[in-house]
Every structure is written in structure tokens, then in C-alpha cells.
Amino acid sequence: MAFERPLTIKEVVTDIHRKKYLLPAIQREFVWSTEQIETLFDSLLRDYPVGAFLFWYVNKENINKYKFYEFLREYHERDNTHNVEANISGEEDIVAILDGQQRLTSLYIGLKGTYAYKLPRKRADNDLAYPERCLYINLLRESEDYDMTYDFKFLTGKEAAVRDENNYWFRVGDILDLKEQYQINDYLFENELNIVEKEKAKYANKTLFRLHNAIHINNCINYYLEKSQELDKVLNIFIRVNSGGTPLSYSDLLLSIATAQWEQRDARKTITSFVDEINNIGDGFDFNKDLVLKTCLVLSDFSDIAFKVDNFDSFTMAKIEKEWEEIAQSIRLSVELVSSFGFNSKTLTANYVIIPIAYYLYKKGNPHNFVESVKNLDDKRNIRKFTVLALLKRIFGGQPDIVLKPIREIIKNNLAGFPLEHLKTDLRVTNKSLRFTEEEIEDLLWTKYGNRYAFSILSLLYPNLDFKNNFHQDHIHPRSLLRSRTKLKKAGLTEEAVEFCINHHDYIANLQLIEGVPNQEKSNKMLEDWLGKTYTDHHELKEYKSRHLIPDIDLSIENFEEFLTEREALIKVKLSKILL
Incomplete structure (x- = not known):
């Protein structure tokens, strides 16, 4: 195998769009993040090599022996992560990508596609949590990231429309329409990028020309073309070339x-x-x-x-x-x-x-x-x-x-x-x-709220809960009080007691499993007050304390250290019966 004539990115992206290039079933799906795509385009503009590619020429007589998939075009983190099976007629030869799918998909998405990922703190079932984004480059300044030169970002149309003295976002895919170099100058004039501050105007000019060269002029897609029609040989080649870099998992x-x-x-x-x-x-x-x-x-x-x-x-x-x-x-x-x-x-x-x-x-x-x-x-x-x-x-x-x-x-x-x-x-x-050993059980007591193992420990303490209902991990003494120096001092605690509350309120001995509605009702109420109002019947109160291993002691916030010590002892006894 020898290198073929190198291709421009414009040629490759056009052929992906025309479905000339497909993905064999032995390829995994697209996994690159927006940051990886942005870094790839930054490398192109800096004239860094982006690696060799391996293509597989499949004769039309053989394409029906295998399964092929289309490139992913509109990536959506929730709704569109799987490649569509290609509809192949068998009338033409095809070229399948054995190595370089992640990079080629990234180039296509950056130039012609979109990328939708979930916004933080939004529900996964909320459609608005996944705004559609395109790749943009800032024409007025370099990136502020230490390992990037050019400021590439995936933005929504609304975000990209925000312009000021330091930001002018150019949609990277629009470079495909600027086929001739004179069109770059036309664009700069039409959008008044020639009359901004001199250094920024020069930067905009240089950046847009480098982007044009990277996409239209530079033959940076170096590839080998494998022409064997034997699947065993192709699979062997595929496994070999994917054993380095970011390797495919065995699965x-x-x-x-x-x-x-x-x-x-x-x-x-x-x-x-x-x-x-x-x-x-x-x-x-x-x-x-x-x-x-x-x-x-x-x-x-x-x-x-x-x-x-x-x-x-x-x-x-x-x-x-x-x-x-x-x-x-x-x-x-x-x-x-x-x-x-x-x-x-x-x-x-x-x-x-x-x-x-x-x-x-x-x-x-x-x-x-x-x-x-x-x-x-x-x-x-x-x-x-x-x-x-x-x-x-x-x-x-x-x-x-x-x-x-x-x-x-x-x-x-x-x-x-x-x-x-x-x-x-x-x-x-x-x-x-x-x-388990006694020492290991002792170690379990040091588990904190938010630890991924906390639920497993608590579930041992509540063997009869019906988890068809929604149970919360709840702080028995309210967290909002125990981590606030101001509130604790206002409650009359000494400096030493305040420190203990702040350092120990998240441990397993202050946690319980409680249904969602009662937990909302309990909210940030003081334990003594909530128990007094919720369980007016003595037997009900006694049953609640027994079910949640609440020690029969003074439950005021001033007595939090004794409460934690006594409840740890009760938990240890129960865990020992279960585990030893």
C-alpha cells in the first residue's frame, strides 16, 4: 500500500455529503467532544499534521456482502448518536473508511453539520436542554485557552450574533462558499472588518485566509487505499491500525x-x-x-x-x-x-x-x-x-x-x-x-453524603423499603443548619461544637432514606420540631425512631455530637448482624 494523491478537506467533505464515503460495520460510532473538534480545526490553521487516513475500495460486486453506514451529520447527544445504515444499490463502487472516521466526521460536522449537547443543570427529557450548535471562529482575537491559537467555539446562532470590539464570530461552514480568494476580501469589506482597529483588521484578514487555505487549498488529507476484497484481511488491518492512539475497545x-x-x-x-x-x-x-x-x-x-x-x-x-x-x-x-x-x-x-x-x-x-x-x-x-x-x-x-x-x-x-x-x-x-471484617464495617461509617457508595450502605439499613417509591438520602439533622457557622452560633453552640457540626454533618450516621414527600415536608426543619409535629402519637414516634435507628437521647442540635456517636453505634451493630 502506498499513499494516494492527497486530498483537500473541501473534496473529502463534499464526497461525504454525496455519500461517496461510507463507514463499514467494523467502525465504532462517533465519540468526539466539541473540544476535540475545535482542537482539530485549530491544528489545521496552524499547519499541524492531522494524521494519515486509511480508505477501503469496495467493488460494486462485493458491497452487498457487508454492511455500511452513513457518516453522522447532525449530532445530538440524546436523540442522534447512531449512524444510519446506508442504502446501497450495488450500482457503483464505494470507498469505506477504515481509519480516520472520528476526524472525518468532525470535519464534516464542523463545516456542514451541527452538534447538540446537554446544558448543565437541565433535565435530560427537556428538548430545550439540547440547543443546536455550529462551529464558529472568532475573527478579532486569538483563543484564551493556553493550548489553542485560534478561538474556535461551538455556538448557537444567538450566541454567535453577539458582537463587540473583541468578538466577531464567523461560521466556519461559510468558508465553503468563499471559493475564490477575492471573495474573502469582499466578505471583510462587506462586514466592515477592514475598518476595525488596525491590528484586529489584520488578524481577521490573516485568519480568514488561513481558514480558506486549510479547507480549499492545502492537500492535507493523506491516505492509503486498501483494495483487497477479503474481509479477514481488512479486519486484520483495521484492528492493527486501531491499536494505537485512541484505541477502539474490544467491544x-x-x-x-x-x-x-x-x-x-x-x-x-x-x-x-x-x-x-x-x-x-x-x-x-x-x-x-x-x-x-x-x-x-x-x-x-x-x-x-x-x-x-x-x-x-x-x-x-x-x-x-x-x-x-x-x-x-x-x-x-x-x-x-x-x-x-x-x-x-x-x-x-x-x-x-x-x-x-x-x-x-x-x-x-x-x-x-x-x-x-x-x-x-x-x-x-x-x-x-x-x-x-x-x-x-x-x-x-x-x-x-x-x-x-x-x-x-x-x-x-x-x-x-x-x-x-x-x-x-x-x-x-x-x-x-x-x-466483611469489623474494620471494614468501621470504615463504612466514614462514608459521606454524595459518595456513590452511600446508597448501598443505607439500603442495608432499610431492607424492607419498597423502592418503587422515590426515596431520598436525607440529613436527619438539617444540613443547611449544620454547615452554617452563623446559624450554629446563633443556636448557642460553642466554637468547638460548631467545628464538630461543620466537619461531621455529612457522615452516614446523620443520613437516612426517606420518601420524597415526607422529605420535602421535613425540609430544613429542626429535628426536634419536625418529630414533635409529625409524630404526635408516642407509639408512632417510637416506631419511627426504631426504623431509622434514632437513639433515645436529647435530639437538640446542641447534642449533635452525642447523637452522631450513639447512632454510629446502632448502625455498627445492625451492619455487623448483616455482614459478619
Whole structure:
């Protein structure tokens, strides 16, 4: 393979638009951020090399043997992240991109497309949280970022329209219309960029000319053209060229192989849409293709479950395709189950914890109505406890395969019910165990509000909660008071007591799980006052304190240190009964 005649960016973007260039199924999807795209364009204007590309020439006689996808044109973080399958007639040869898809997609989006990402502090289901943005360059000054020279930004039309003595935003895609250099001067005159301050006028002129050269003149797209029609050879080349830089995950490569080998389904479309489905269960999760493909290997009882190309041969893929519906249902049930335990993307600290659950359900034949049925209470109780123990002990950290294989064997040999006790006693992997020591229980008490493990600890203290309702992690003594020196001093606390409150109010001993409505009613009220008004009946008050492990002591804010000490002791006793 030798380099072909290098191309201009204008030529490449035009051919992407005409669908002359497509993406083979072995390509992963677009993952670059706006910052990466901005940096790429900055590199172009600074005459930095942007790397070589690898194209694959596919004869029209062979294009129907493979699946191809179009380039992503209008990226939307929520609604449009998947490439559309290309509609190929077979009447013309095509060129597929083996290496450089991220860069080429970025060039296309920067020049002809849009990029919509979620604004912070906006709800994900709010359409207005994803404004459409185009790439702009400031013609009046350099970037203020230390590693950038040119000020590229993705902006909304409204943001770009704001102009002052330091900002004139030029939509980068408009350079495609300025085909001749004289048109650049016309643009500068028509928009009065020639009469601004002298240095800024010179900068605008230089910047626009450099942008024109980068897109229209410079032959900066250097590429190899592979003409072999053998998929095995092309796949090998693809894996080699993607082993450096920002490498593809094994799941991307394995999904590529699956797409080429599955006969009845489009593996890529099937699995990516399934990932979207399970991520939308309950309050939402953050699963990915890695988890799904790993679960396929585990549930299919293959001896080697590592992410290796050799493990995804035709036999393996045929078996996974044949059993896909059952595998998918097992994963779906597992996610529904952990969601019913109150977990979501923020509190499920190790996604691989659902794989043993899925394996158990798979071996049990995916029992109908498992999540809702009262017949499965013991199983669900043990699965819930396993989930919490596995998360708190972090057994899936590091190399999860060394834990998944023995867990699978234990479950396979003990299918009468979910074998929690066998897992606690028989799981013997170096530094991996579901057993707790007293020291580890003591360490749990140092967990703070906001820590991703806080929910798991609290859920152990509330084994009978129905998490179909919305439960909040609530400060028993109000946080708004305990972190305010002014309020604490006003309440009459000594300087030493104030320091203790400020340093200790977020620990687990001041946290409880409480339903959303009561929590809103409790709000920032003093604990004594809220309990007195909410629980006027003595027995109800006693039951509330027992359920939440509230010590029977003075509950005024002045006595916060004793409250924390006494409640820590109660929590430790309960956790010891559960964990030791």
C-alpha cells in the first residue's frame, strides 16, 4: 500500500455529503467532544499534521456482502448518536473508511453539520436542554485557552450574533462558499472588518485566509487505499491500525465481527438499540456494549470470557445470535431488578454486578414476572443483598473476569435458589471476597453524603423499603443548619461544637432514606420540631425512631455530637448482624 494523491478537506467533505464515503460495520460510532473538534480545526490553521487516513475500495460486486453506514451529520447527544445504515444499490463502487472516521466526521460536522449537547443543570427529557450548535471562529482575537491559537467555539446562532470590539464570530461552514480568494476580501469589506482597529483588521484578514487555505487549498488529507476484497484481511488491518492512539475497545471490534457474522440480525443495530433500552429502565443507567458482549460470553458458558478476537469466532457468534432473545431478556430482567432495589446510574457503582444476576435468571429460564412476583421474595432478597455486598466490597474492580468465572461456577452448581451463602463462603479469589471484617464495617461509617457508595450502605439499613417509591438520602439533622457557622452560633453552640457540626454533618450516621414527600415536608426543619409535629402519637414516634435507628437521647442540635456517636453505634451493630 502506498499513499494516494492527497486530498483537500473541501473534496473529502463534499464526497461525504454525496455519500461517496461510507463507514463499514467494523467502525465504532462517533465519540468526539466539541473540544476535540475545535482542537482539530485549530491544528489545521496552524499547519499541524492531522494524521494519515486509511480508505477501503469496495467493488460494486462485493458491497452487498457487508454492511455500511452513513457518516453522522447532525449530532445530538440524546436523540442522534447512531449512524444510519446506508442504502446501497450495488450500482457503483464505494470507498469505506477504515481509519480516520472520528476526524472525518468532525470535519464534516464542523463545516456542514451541527452538534447538540446537554446544558448543565437541565433535565435530560427537556428538548430545550439540547440547543443546536455550529462551529464558529472568532475573527478579532486569538483563543484564551493556553493550548489553542485560534478561538474556535461551538455556538448557537444567538450566541454567535453577539458582537463587540473583541468578538466577531464567523461560521466556519461559510468558508465553503468563499471559493475564490477575492471573495474573502469582499466578505471583510462587506462586514466592515477592514475598518476595525488596525491590528484586529489584520488578524481577521490573516485568519480568514488561513481558514480558506486549510479547507480549499492545502492537500492535507493523506491516505492509503486498501483494495483487497477479503474481509479477514481488512479486519486484520483495521484492528492493527486501531491499536494505537485512541484505541477502539474490544467491544467495538467484537461487535464489528458480530455484525459481519450474524446472519439473521444486524448485530450493531440490535445491541446498540438494546443498550439504549436498558439504560432507560427506571431512573436510568450507564451500561455500554462492553457489558452486553461480556454477558453474552458468560451466559453462553464459554470457558474463556476474555475480550479477545479469537473468542468471537463463527461458532461463538452463531451461538450468541441463536440465543440472543433469551440473553437479552436475562439482562433486561436483571436491570429491572436492580432498579427495583433503588439503584440507578449514580448508585450502581459497578455495572458488572448484573452479570451474575443475569446468569442465574438465564439458568432458571427467565422466570415470568420475576421482578413483581411474591413467589420470588427469598431469591430477590438474596440477590439484593449480593448486589450491595458486591458493590461495597468492590469485587468487580481491576480484572472482573477472575471473579466472574468462579461466581458463574458457584451459581451453576447451586440453582435451587440464588446461592448467596455459597457465594459468601466459596468465593475464593485473591483479594476478592463478599465477607466483611469489623474494620471494614468501621470504615463504612466514614462514608459521606454524595459518595456513590452511600446508597448501598443505607439500603442495608432499610431492607424492607419498597423502592418503587422515590426515596431520598436525607440529613436527619438539617444540613443547611449544620454547615452554617452563623446559624450554629446563633443556636448557642460553642466554637468547638460548631467545628464538630461543620466537619461531621455529612457522615452516614446523620443520613437516612426517606420518601420524597415526607422529605420535602421535613425540609430544613429542626429535628426536634419536625418529630414533635409529625409524630404526635408516642407509639408512632417510637416506631419511627426504631426504623431509622434514632437513639433515645436529647435530639437538640446542641447534642449533635452525642447523637452522631450513639447512632454510629446502632448502625455498627445492625451492619455487623448483616455482614459478619
